[in-house]
Amino acid sequence: MFHFEATNLFCEELLLADLAAEYGTPLFVYSKAKLVNEFRAVREAFSAVDPVICYSVKANGNLSLLKVLSEAGCNFDVVSGGELFRVQQAGGDAAKVCFAGVGKTDDEIRFALKVGILMFNIESEPELDAISAVAGEMGVVAPVALRLNPDIDAKTHAKTTTGKKGNKFGVDIERGGELADKVLADPHLELRGIHMHLGSPINTTEPYEKAAIKAVDVVRELRDKGHQTNWINLGGGFGLDYQQGQAPPYSDYADVIVPRVQEAECRLALEPGRCIVGNAGVLVSRVIFVKHEGGKTFVIQDGAMTELVRPAMYDSFHAIWPVETDVPLPKDFLAEIDGCSPVDVVGPVCESGDYLAKSRNLPPVERGDLLCTFSAGAYGMVMSSNYNARGRAAEVLVDGDTHRLIRRRETWDDLIAAELID
Numbered sequence: 337m338f339h340f341e342a343t344n345l346f347c348e349e350l351l352l353a354d355l356a357a358e359y360g361t362p363l364f365v366y367s368k369a370k371l372v373n374e375f376r377a378v379r380e381a382f383s384a385v386d387p388v389i390c391y392s393v394k395a396n397g398n399l400s401l402l403k404v405l406s407e408a409g410c411n412f413d414v415v416s417g418g419e420l421f422r423v424q425q426a427g428g429d430a431a432k433v434c435f436a437g438v439g440k441t442d443d444e445i446r447f448a449l450k451v452g453i454l455m456f457n458i459e460s461e462p463e464l465d466a467i468s469a470v471a472g473e474m475g476v477v478a479p480v481a482l483r484l485n486p487d488i489d490a491k492t493h494a495k496t497t498t499g500k501k502g503n504k505f506g507v508d509i510e511r512g513g514e515l516a517d518k519v520l521a522d523p524h525l526e527l528r529g530i531h532m533h534l535g536s537p538i539n540t541t542e543p544y545e546k547a548a549i550k551a552v553d554v555v556r557e558l559r560d561k562g563h564q565t566n567w568i569n570l571g572g573g574f575g576l577d578y579q580q581g582q583a584p585p586y587s588d589y590a591d592v593i594v595p596r597v598q599e600a601e602c603r604l605a606l607e608p609g610r611c612i613v614g615n616a617g618v619l620v621s622r623v624i625f626v627k628h629e630g631g632k633t634f635v636i637q638d639g640a641m642t643e644l645v646r647p648a649m650y651d652s653f654h655a656i657w658p659v660e661t662d663v664p665l666p667k668d669f670l671a672e673i674d675g676c677s678p679v680d681v682v683g684p685v686c687e688s689g690d691y692l693a694k695s696r697n698l699p700p701v702e703r704g705d706l707l708c709t710f711s712a713g714a715y716g717m718v719m720s721s722n723y724n725a726r727g728r729a730a731e732v733l734v735d736g737d738t739h740r741l742i743r744r745r746e747t748w749d750d751l752i753a754a755e756l757i758d
């Protein structure tokens with residue numbers, strides 16, 4: 337969906353350079369076709385068990401993107417009342433929302449019960465008590481799944497691993513039976529299933545296989561005790577090709593998950609975020625200066641940690657390439673590339689940690705040139721900030737040869753709009 341024709345980079349049928357000229361930079365550009373195709377590809381891979389795909393709103397919660405996904409038949413996973421509100425505003429189906437998160441407040445629980453979601457993923461005993469109390473007050477029964485921590489090492493970044501003992505998420509798997517009994521004895525709670533999320537991104541299938549096996553064991557145990565546990569939710573975390581060939585195809589994940597779900601005769605819910613929206617979005621930025629100091633070349637451009645914090649926060653790799661160049665897009669960005677030399681791609685923010693790439697091979701660029709940072713659709717805009725009093729970037733959605741502004745650029749007035757001064 338993002339491709340070069342001759343020397344120019346396109347999103348679907350539109351030139352990124354034209355979009356940058358119209359809306360300015362930094363600019364997030366999304367491909368509608370890529371977004372919908374990835375959702376359909378995940379669903380298709382698991383079609384044998386008719387899965388409920390709950391796109392993880394935290395990856396990118398733009399209303400127009402949620403609406404596109406909802407219209408394609410996608411459901412949603414949320415981790416806050418704010419995300420649930422977004423789903424509602426986008427016209428999503430609240431009855432199929434899964435609500436995770438370790439610190440749901442009473443107000444958020446009340447809101448979700450009023451809206452009527454598919455299930456809360458209960459992450460602790462105190463949360464179980466709180467959901468029961470709020471449901472009791474409201475005179476309703478809350479549908480819940482137990483989020484179990486299966487103690488599986490998904491070998492992902494330390495800051496995004498969630499399924500290892502000692503992480504803050506879920507309840508230890510050994511305590512599952514005890515908490516399930518507590519749910520069963522509670523007239524305000526209904527146990528619909530179990531939930532696990534191992535981390536993100538996970539580029540191998542083994543952790544899912546282990547989790548699915550453990551999930552089936554737990555479901556069996558619970559059924560033996562008389563629980564009606566009909567859902568297995570294995571969370572999100574599927575890999576994304578930040579470089580080509582990193583992530584296994586969805587069918588590989590399905591191969592290790594589907595047979596177990598069938599064996600348990602359960603419904604399957606999944607919460608993918610990154611793999612659906614990640615490569616549907618790029619960040620287009622403009623070079624402000626090229627500076628040579630300390631034996632290095634710094635390409636200072638207007639895309640910063642305020643737009644894409646992942647390199648600063650997780651040392652993540654994002655492919656970066658000029659929007660107009662006659663050097664062909666490489667397969668391996670980390671290898672030596674003819675016509676390229678290593679530069680640091682940095683932003684204007686006053687932190688040495690403000691970079692999009694370090695020692696990265698790039699064709700020569702100069703002041704005014706446009707750069708494209710790939711795989712910026714997931715955990716880009718949602719993690720953006722106003723640090724250094726920078727307004728958030730604009731977002732544009734491309735559909736074939738048409739495009740639409742889906743979030744306007746923030747102004748300086750937006751920056752101070754919530755502040756009170758006497």
Ligand code: LLP
Nearest residue numbers: 392436533536572573574607608609610715
């Ligand atoms: N479900 C639960 C319960 C989660 O905690 C997450 C992600 C997902 C689903 C979606 O995972 P995905 O399919 O998008 O990998 N900011 C980090 C990622 C944090 C992920 C947090 N939880 C990053 O930029 O890599």
